[in-house]
Amino acid sequence: MLRNNILVFVKSMLMVQLFFVVLLAGVSLDINSIWQNDALVKRLPKAIQGMQINLNNEQAAELVRNANVALAGRNQWPWSGSTYFSRTWPQSLMTSNIQVLASADLTVTGKEEPDGLPGTFELPAIVQEESAPTLSTEELVQLKDSRVALYCTHSAETYTPDSGKPKLDGKRGLVNDAAREVVGSLRQQGVNAVFYDEIHDFPEYEKSYTNSRETVKRIIKEQEELAALFDVHRDHIPGMEKAETVKINGKPSARILIIVGTDERKPHPNWEENLAFA
Known part of the structure; x- marks a missing residue:
């Protein structure tokens, strides 16, 4: 009984295969006969020509x-x-x-930019300082037992006039020197300041802030009496060809812009306190 079933199955498989062979052979013959039809072949170029798209x-x-x-x-x-x-x-x-x-002609709608360089906007009035600002006695008392920490998310940022390019991949750019100068100035005035010089933007630049977040967590854990934490950048304002400077001790110096994040995108309950501190 089992043997007969196996034979029936094998015969069925052979018949199925034979059916597909005959079917494919018939289709091939039909295609060949159509292609060999001179009248149809002659009409093909005209039909294809009607479908052509001419582009400059x-x-x-x-x-x-x-x-x-x-x-x-x-x-x-x-x-x-x-x-x-x-x-x-x-x-x-x-x-x-x-x-x-x-295929559409897209246009960007928005407010027209004012006359002048594109992307410019009004900045606060520049106050020329003849000498470096110093902390008041009250401010020093408040910071006496506290610490100020600085770090650089984009560690490779530097200055083109001195380095020849705006970024030194895998190295510490001159923005780190700027952060150290701030630390030194704060220490001279009696403030406990420290700079963390870890490289955060190499080898994967897009993970800069992910890496610096870990540094921030470590700083907060290590510095129990932390008064302020600054991420120091070398940035520019789009559209401005000349940087704004102030004179300190008679020398032109870059302006310091403190950026305070708000709660517009993510919860940030203390951002107004940070703004007042800045």
Whole structure:
């Protein structure tokens, strides 16, 4: 009984295979006969010609740009402009993945920028200091038993006039020297200040803040009487070709801008106290 069942199964499999062989052979013969039909072959070029799309160089470059800006054939890199990452890049990401937007002429709406350099805005009035500011007696008393800690999330930031480039990958840029100068000035005035010089932005720059967060946790754990914690950066204001400076002891010096985070995006219950302290 078992033997008969096996034979029936084998015969069935052979018949199925034979069926597919015959089917494929028939389809192949039909295709060959169609292709050998001279009348149809002669009509194919005309049919294909009606489907052709003619593009000039500019249109072709635009299509390539929608898929990959690096292959767009531009005279300069697109991210060299000050508005590339804030406007152009998000738009390119959208149009390269949503085709209905790729064929549309997208425009960015918003307030018109004032006359002058793009991206400029009003800054607080600059007060020229003839000498370095000093802490009052009351402030020194408040900070006597406390500590001020500084660190650099972007450790590689430096200054082009001195270093030849704005960033030293894998090394400590001159922004670290600026942080040390602040620490030295605070110590001269009797404030317990310390600088943590860990490198946070190498080898993976995008993990800079993830790495510096661990440093912040360690600082808070080590410094029980922590009065202030500063992340020192070498930044610039987009659109400004010349940096704002003040004179200290007769020498031009960079202005210090203290940035205080708010609770606009994430909970930050003490941000107003930080603002008052700053």
